[in-house]
Amino acid sequence: MKGHASQLVLDELAAGLSAPADAKAHVDGCAECTARLKALEAARAAAAQSFGYSRTKARVTAERPSRWRELMPFIVPVVAALVFFAVVAIDWRPDPQTERLKGGAFVELVHGGRAVTEVQPGSRLALKIGTAGKQYALVLAVDKDRRIEELWSGKLPEGAIVTLPKELEVTPGSVAVHAFLGDAPPDPKVVLPALEQSLRDYAGWPLEAPPPKLEGLVVATTRLWVK
Amino acid sequence: MSKLTRQEIEELYARYAPVVHRRALSVVGRDADAWDVVQEVFERMLRNASEFRAQARPMTWVYRITTNVALNLLRSRGLREPEGAVAAEPAVETAAAAEARQMLFKLSETLDDRELAVVAMTVLDGLTQEEIADALGLSRKTINRELEGIRAKVVALGFTAFEVPA
Numbered sequence: 001m002k003g004h005a006s007q008l009v010l011d012e013l014a015a016g017l018s019a020p021a022d023a024k025a026h027v028d029g030c031a032e033c034t035a036r037l038k039a040l041e042a043a044r045a046a047a048a049q050s051f052g053y054s055r056t057k058a059r060v061t062a063e064r065p066s067r068w069r070e071l072m073p074f075i076v077p078v079v080a081a082l083v084f085f086a087v088v089a090i091d092w093r094p095d096p097q098t099e100r101l102k103g104g105a106f107v108e109l110v111h112g113g114r115a116v117t118e119v120q121p122g123s124r125l126a127l128k129i130g131t132a133g134k135q136y137a138l139v140l141a142v143d144k145d146r147r148i149e150e151l152w153s154g155k156l157p158e159g160a161i162v163t164l165p166k167e168l169e170v171t172p173g174s175v176a177v178h179a180f181l182g183d184a185p186p187d188p189k190v191v192l193p194a195l196e197q198s199l200r201d202y203a204g205w206p207l208e209a210p211p212p213k214l215e216g217l218v219v220a221t222t223r224l225w226v227k
Numbered sequence: 228m229s230k231l232t233r234q235e236i237e238e239l240y241a242r243y244a245p246v247v248h249r250r251a252l253s254v255v256g257r258d259a260d261a262w263d264v265v266q267e268v269f270e271r272m273l274r275n276a277s278e279f280r281a282q283a284r285p286m287t288w289v290y291r292i293t294t295n296v297a298l299n300l301l302r303s304r305g306l307r308e309p310e311g312a313v314a315a316e317p318a319v320e321t322a323a324a325a326e327a328r329q330m331l332f333k334l335s336e337t338l339d340d341r342e343l344a345v346v347a348m349t350v351l352d353g354l355t356q357e358e359i360a361d362a363l364g365l366s367r368k369t370i371n372r373e374l375e376g377i378r379a380k381v382v383a384l385g386f387t388a389f390e391v392p393a
Contacts, residue, residue: 003393007352008362012286015242044245052262053244060269061236 005033014040105220106130107139107179110163118225121172125224127164127179131156132218134181138191139164141175146199146206148192151177153185174225176207181218190214231276240269246286247293253324253351254297254331255304267296287362290352294344302335327351330386337384342377345370349392356392 005019005027012019013027014037027033047053108115108128119125129137139152152164178195180186194212202209211219231239244265251264271292272279282288327350335343341363348354348362356374360367374392 006354006358008286008290008354008358011246012284015246015286017242017286043249047245047248048241050258052248052258052265056244056262056265056269057237057240059266060240060273061233 004030005036010037010040013037014044105132105134105179105181105218107177107220107222109168109177109222109224117223118227119170121170121226123170125168125170127152127166127168127177128161129156129164129179129181130161130220131159132181133160134183134218136182136185137164138180138186138188140178140180140191140195142178142195142199142206142209143173143175144206146196148195148199149175150188153188155185156181170224170226172226174207174223176209176221176223178211179220180211180214181220182216184216186214186217191217231273236269236273239272243272243286243289244269246289250290250293250351251297251300254294254328254347255300256325256328260300260304261297264293264297264300268292271296284361287358290348290354290362291344291364294347295340298331298335298340298343298347301332324351330381333384333386334381337380338377342373342380345373345377346381349374349390354392359392 005013005023009019009023009027010033013024018024019027027037106129109119110116110126110128111119111123115128116125127139129139131137135156137153137156138150141149141151143149151168152166156162157165180191191212191214194214198212199206199209207223211221213219247265247268248261251268252258252261255261255264268289272289279285279288330350331343331347334346338346344363345359348359354362356367356370359365360370363370365373
């Protein structure tokens with residue numbers, strides 16, 4: 001061992017622990033280290049007589065509550081608050097929009113934040129769709145002369161109720177609006193002939209004609225009376 | 228964790244409490260604070276009884292935890308009290324210890340926890356690099372590298388008394 005024993009070695013020896021053999025041998029043969037060790041032992045004895053030693057010992061050796069018991073004062077209020085929140089604060093009634101979606105898809109024409117069915121020409125409208133979980137839409141308008149116009153087609157934005165990113169300008173003449181919704185893009189080559197056939201088959205006013213039923217597609221309809 | 232009996236706790240206390248107190252006092256400078264450190268160190272020892280029992284050289288564990296707890300106390304006290312108020316009780320502190328403690332206090336604003344522990348073990352305990360490595364569970368090479376970096380920082384802060392141990 002080089003030099004004198006370190007404080008660590010002396011602390012180990014004073015505490016009655018085993019120290020590295022060469023260090024112990026050095027201390028035994030070194031007057032300076034022996035003196036330091038004796039001083040350390042005297043300091044230990046003095047510390048053990050102090051008030052702080054006894055007081056801290058009493059705290060350290062005191063009967064310890066279990067971890068759960070220690071935490072109980074914190075856990076109880078938290079659990080109570082959670083129960084209160086679950087029972088009282090949460091409104092368990094179904095969301096009206098969710099409920100509405102369960103009834104099927106819908107299409108609305110929106111002006112100033114409200115769904116409208118009567119507007120003046122020149123008004124600008126947005127298309128609002130209840131997607132019923134479908135991802136794609138083809139929205140068609142039918143006028144009194146049985147002419148069909150595509151208003152929008154494509155992938156729907158994410159969400160149960162979405163507003164399409166296209167504004168429509170109202171032209172003279174009332175229309176029926178049919179939104180065909182599907183898990184895949186509705187094919188105009190299938191939808192348009194089917195709609196034309198429905199219009200031909202319907203003897204009444206064209207805007208009243210029911211849309212065709214097509215496999216894999218859900219249809220929602222609204223009507224817009226243009227004054 | 229296997230729970231210690233009251234007798235085991237008393238034996239551990241008799242063996243280690245004086246060491247913890249002396250080391251804590253050299254860092255925090257006040258007797259009452261040093262006993263608070265003793266209590267905290269023993270709380271940790273009892274919570275981690277299995278880990279403590281597994282130590283090949285338990286005194287190094289005691290050194291490490293004592294240093295950490297005492298330096299934490301020194302830091303938190305430094306935040307609460309202006310520098311002048313951190314003077315120790317004269318009866319319990321030598322001039323060299325006071326100087327070392329003041330240096331630690333200043334360095335606690337700059338060095339990270341590990342660097343500060345290395346400084347404490349160097350200036351307060353005079354440990355060798357091998358012993359510091361043992362106490363901190365690091366390689367001697369890492370400690371050597373760390374000490375060189377620390378010395379540069381310490382000198383830059385105006386303390387010239389810091390010597391890298393063998």
